[in-house]
Amino acid sequence: MTLLKLFLIFLLQNLFLMKEIQGTIGYSSPSNIALVKYWGKHGFQVPMNPSLSMTLENCRSNTRVHYHTGVEQGGLEQVLFNGQESSDLQSKLGSWLEHISVFLPWLPTTRLRVETVNNFPHAAGIASSASGMSALAMCIAGIARHLGQLPESHPWAFTGHMARLGSGSACRSLQGPYMLWGQTHALENASDEYAVVVDQVHPLFQHLHDTIIVVDQQPKAVSSRAGHGLMDMHPYRSARISQAHYNLDRLLQAMYSGDWPVFESVVENEALSLHALMMSSEQGPLLWKGSTVEWMHYLRAIRRELQIPMAFTLDAGANLHLLYPDEARHQVLDLLQNAPLAALDFIHDHTGMGARCESDDRP
Ligand code: PMV
Secondary structure, X not given: XXXXXXXXXXXXXXXXXXXXXXXXXXXXXXXXXXXXXXXXXXOOOEEOXXXXXXXXXXXXXXXXXXXXXXXXXXXXXXXEEOOEEOHHHHHHHHHHHHHHOOOOOOHHHEEEEEEEEEOOOOOOOOOHHHHHHHHHHHHHHHHHHHOOOOOOOOHHHHHHHHHHHHOHHHHHOOEOOEEEEOOOOOOOOOOOOOEEEOOOOOHHHHOEEEEEEEOOOOOOOOOHHHHHHOOOOOOOHHHHHHHHXXXXXXXXXXXXXXXXXHHHHHHHHHHHHHHHHHHOOOOOOOOOOHHHHHHHHHHHHHHHHHOOOOEEEEOOOOOEEEEEEHHHHHHHHHHHHXXXXXXXXEEEEEEOOEOEEEEEEOO
16 A cells, blocks of 8 residues: 555544534434343353344333534543433443444544433333443434444444444344344344344234233342353353254244244243243342242233233343233233232333434534
8 A cells, every 4th residue: 555545544534533513313212022032141242142032112211412523532421311410321331432432433532421211110120221222322323324434234233233232132122023133043144243133023923012010129139241140150051052042943933933822932931041040050149029920820820711822021030021912912901900919010012113213403
């Protein structure tokens, strides 16, 4: 390469780094619930096994980012979470921004202020890191687009990669109704770096409901980071990897062909396996409450009796997610209202299509 070419590249880079624009961009992004669970990772947020999730619609984070690019001293000036300054979140986001600056060279010369609000209750068994990090990744991608720095040939992969580095499951919230993250031979375009849409599912699965049965509102007993760490030395690690691949294959086949019984059996097997893995790990966290177990028994018994298509799953907590197709809606709502068990709340949600832009203002 000639010296002149090198000089031109240097000039272009610097011109681009100093391009000064400012504005406010806002995205709303939903949470998701995993049907095949992501539990265990290696390297830098690389999943131990592939996972598949249902994107929710109603439980969302609404995030606004005020930005000013091309300044001398960039950085994250302020983070407001549900209207309050949060130094914890600010330092978490600060290190995430540092990581993603590797492929966003304009970030160190950009000043940012972030405001994020969740429209669902805290500690209700709904992953707020998935909705929050995916909304924020969309905002950052939006700024990159304004700077002509979003790779237009694969914007979802680029944004998913960013979201994943903030919180693994966040890359599964960008689109919907179902997302797969992690390498598998079952889907050609699947990747460890970002999630891809699972489309062409049978009409039975195109619109699923998820009612979250809230039985406990304590903050998470085990952080995601510590939880994933429990898989590093887990005695069942390699068996879990095989099981996740096997369950993913079966789940995908069931979703393509409309096979509810297989769907139900895989989804519940995954939920119980996630908790069994936790309980059988070194520190043995037991996240269920008595009412979690009572609800599982009750749901299985009434399903057997009334032959209702429904399946429960659990996140890393005590609350249940009850999934059912549209045709079972009235029956399920009825049985929940009349159940002989207590719940603190029922939160009703359903399949959604992921993140959406709410505002994009440039003065
Ligand atoms: O994305 P993280 O690091 O919060 O991990 C999510 C882990 C589970 O919610 C338990 C399972 C999953 O696949 O979402």
